[in-house]
Amino acid sequence: MFSRVSIQNIETINVLHIDDDPTHFDFTKIFLNKIDPNLKITYTNNPEKAIQQLDTHQYHCIVTDYNMPRMTGIELATKIRQHHQIPIILYTGHGSEKVAEKAFQAGVDDYIRKELDPSHYKILAKRIRNVVDKKQLEILYEDLMEQTHFGITILQKNQIVFANNSAVKLLDKNHIDELMDQNPFPDRTYTEPGDHEYVYKTEKGETRVLGISNREINYNGNPAIFCVFWDATEKHHLKIRNKTSQERFKALVELSPDGVATFNTHGYMTFHNQAFSNLTGFTEEELIGKHITSLKTLRKRDLIKYLRSFVSILRGEPSPSMEFTYNRKDGSQGVGESHLALIELNGVKEILLIARDITESKKNEVNYSTIFQKSSNGLIELDDDKKIVNINKTVTRQTGYSEETYIEHKLHTHPIFTHEAKHIIEKAFKIVEQNKTTTPLDLPITNKTNKETWMRAHITPTLFDNNILGYQITINDISKRKQGEQKHTKNIEHLEKLVEQKTREIINNERLVAAGKTASMIGHDLRTPLQNIKNLSYMLREKYNDPLLTKLEKQINYSVELLKRFEDKTKTTQIDPMKHTVHNLLVKAVATYDFRENISVIKSIQPDIPPVWIDEFQLRRVLINLINNAVQAMPEGGKLALTAEVEKNMVIISVSDTGKGITEENLEKIFDPFYTTKSKGIGLGLSFCRRIVEAHNGTIEAISEPGRGTTINILLPLNERREEENNMNPYMEKNTA
Structure with a gap:
């Protein structure tokens, strides 16, 4: 067991600095004392002596060089970790990502490179403070484990190897030793991952109902079960009483010829009678626990009406009877009449729905669906979240895609729309939302046979009290002219x-x-x-x-x-491709950059982008370079947008700014080596970006409009792994030679 390190209420942080270069120590001590007078630095150039000093002196942090004659910083960290938990920072000028990875595996807490600029000592001082504070939080976590009212145990091979004091009390034991190497839950089911209830009998004959939550963890290098449990006796008894009341309620409503259902105040169905299932054709498993917005028996276009009725009832307002069209499981539709009321069962407020079928009396009403489907124009209906809720047959005939590929999907995510069309649609919706009027636009689309066509579309908002409840889109083919x-x-x-x-x-x-x-x-x-x-x-x-x-x-x-x-x-750049996610690539690039307060960063990453074969480090450098250019283009502030999406087996990563933009003349030259418009630039940044992207068999392009901003698009092949991972472009091979 490691010795406990107490670092609470520290006024002076004692730092042991190990380095074979006394000159560098002198500079380090001078700068650190200027930056933070509360850092007391002790120096030694002997790693063995440093290990001995840890047993005789109190230090709060170790800062060690990597490349030393007697042993490396990683070897020193490995020996220290055998007996001490003191924070360790590897501070070196000869490091690399491989060195950093080995250092963290050896137990090093942080890693920092020695830089030319003296200002980097501020970073070192801050890192020292951070690792010391982190150690203090770990100790605080250990205290919380002992003070919580929840019983906590760790089981390996169905035997307890760790328990806190609350576990001893809940299991009615006198000492932790009585639990060690024991299993308080003989039934194997209650030691498996998941949530359980267990009836536990104490040695005094008392019966307790324990709520148990188990999770799989790795403890000391071996699989284990992390078990949290609590006294759930009262909750268990309350559940039994509620169940009895519910059974009585069911017995009363099962005799009703009308469909009866209840919803909780959050809109989830909690009960329905057999008549309701007969009315709709849906089973209990397809109804109970479903939210009103996800019930298949309700039409999407009617949801706003239902939700408003729910809100009115919850406010105590009377609700008149309501006619509605509902979907049956067999695909047919019926017309019903419903009554809603607020009731209270066992102290819990719920909404009662009573519904009866009135289809026969409504057969002569106009069928909107028939008119919609027979229209010669393509028609698409969207809800207020721009999800497709209905299309007519003209749309499927024009595009070749079935109705199922549209319904419940966002309009701009459908494969018929090209990258260009998606941007056009997004801009058009912004205009519609602002002006509440119809907007026409021309869209390039790709049908199911990969044939590119053009459509003239009109987006019309569906308004109620000047609020947009949805959209209707009319489309016509204008391909031949385009x-x-x-x-x-x-x-x-x-x-x-x-x-x-x-x-x-x-x-x-x-x-x-x-x-x-x-x-x-x-x-x-x-x-x-x-x-x-x-x-x-x-x-x-x-x-x-x-x-x-x-x-x-x-x-x-x-x-x-x-x-x-x-x-x-x-310098010569070689790529080492491995599987990485585009999401992590963008997140790391953004986290590396320190943005000014007047820069607004917007990220939009398609959630289902599969991993790609890339050199994550080199592409992150490319993104940081592009982000830096974008920020420099907005000295007065602006918006920086980073997007990623998949189109035609290509991953498209875009970096956009709202800066002054680039003229058409300069836009053709920005990727040329040594071309720059900056007073102190050398003109190699974008040239470097292009080399790295092309080494991945990708392309990079720039789109800009003077006065409005610039967008850089990186197009990378999806799921492509070359036979030789160093298969670089002609320049890369020539430069390596």
Whole structure:
């Protein structure tokens, strides 16, 4: 068992710093004491001595280098973890993602790289505070485990290996030792994952009903059951009394010739009689527990009317009888008359529904469905959430898709709509919602045979009290006119772009190979002297308030940044594809970036995108680069949108801003190496992005409108894994050679 580390009410945090470079320790101690005077730093260059000091001194955190002569920082962390729980931070200038992964496996709490800029010591000070605070929270969690009124046990092989004090009390024992290696629930059912009720008899003869909730966990490297239980005796007795009352209620209403049902105040059906099942054809399993909005016997278009009646009754307002059309299980429809009332059963308020069939008296009424289906125009009905609730046969004939592929799906998610059409639809709905009027639009769609057609659509809102309850869309085929226009334009544009693209690739590849060699040589020769000059300049500025030192430091900072950017964008890049989710890729990229307060970030990720074969690290760099460009394009603030969706076996990731946009002339050059419009840019950011995307057999494109913003689209193949994972584009292979 590890010794408990008490760190509550810490005023001074004692840090043991282990590093084979005393000069770096001197800088670390000076900067950390300036940033946080409450950090007391002790130094040693001997890892073995550091382990001994942990037994004789009180430290709250260890900061260790990775590459040391006697042992590595990871080896040191492994030895410390054998006897101590003290937080450990690996602080190194020679790390990598593989080193970081091994460090965390060895028990390291945090990992930070040594940087050239002295400001990174602020990050180190903050990380020290964070790991110490985290340890304090872990201790607090242990205290809560003992103070809770819930019994908590951990079972392995049906025997208790851990129990808290509340478990001892609930099981009527005197000491935890009486529970260890025992099983208080002999029936194996009650130690399996899930929720249970167990009647437990104490040694004194008292009967208790225990509520049990079990979950599978991993405890000390082995499978175990995490069991939480509580005294549910009173609740159990109340359930029995309620059941008795319900049985009496059922006996009364089963004799009624009308359909009778009850709903709780949240709209879920709690009971119905046999007459109700006879009326609709649905069984108890298909009705009980279903919300009023999901009952198959009710038409979607009538839900607003039902919900308003429910709300009126709950407010105590009288509800008149209501006629309604309902669906039977066999697919037929009937007309019913219903009465609603608020009742109270065993202190619980519920809504009582009494319904009778009046279909015969309504046979002569106009059948809206017949008119809807016989229309020569394609008709689509949506609810207020833009989900499709009805279509006519003209739509299925025009698109080739069956009715089942439309119903209950959002309009813009249907496969008939192209990427372009989805954006057009979203903009059109915004106009309709704002103006409450009909909006016409032309949509490119793809029918079931993958034939592209064009439809002229009119979106008309269904209004009640100036509120939109749904939408009706009328569509007509205008393909012939559109196809003629598009064919001629696409042929010319394709030939022009192909010639221009091939010419640029030849020039750009030669420039990037030369730039990569130059960047490697410059980085090797200048990095160490720049680091020394920067540290000395910073120390001099602390003693002498000379404006020339400030100017000098600015020039050093600019040189370091320029060198780093030049190296990153021109060095040889190889991809290592593995299966990753697009959702995690976007979340990590956004989490890495520190956005200004005037930037609003909007994420829209299609939930069912399957995993793709990508180099997650390289593509995350691409997204961070694009996010940075978007933020820089909005100095006065704006909206940054990140979207991901699947279209035609391609994953489309988009980064959009509302900045000043890019002119058409510049838009054609932004992916060329060394092309930039920034005063201090080097013009390699978007060139790097294109190389990484093309290495994944993908494409990257830019869409911009001056004054309105820019969108960068990344198109990656779905479920494609190359035979050789280093199958890079011609530039990548040439640069590697």
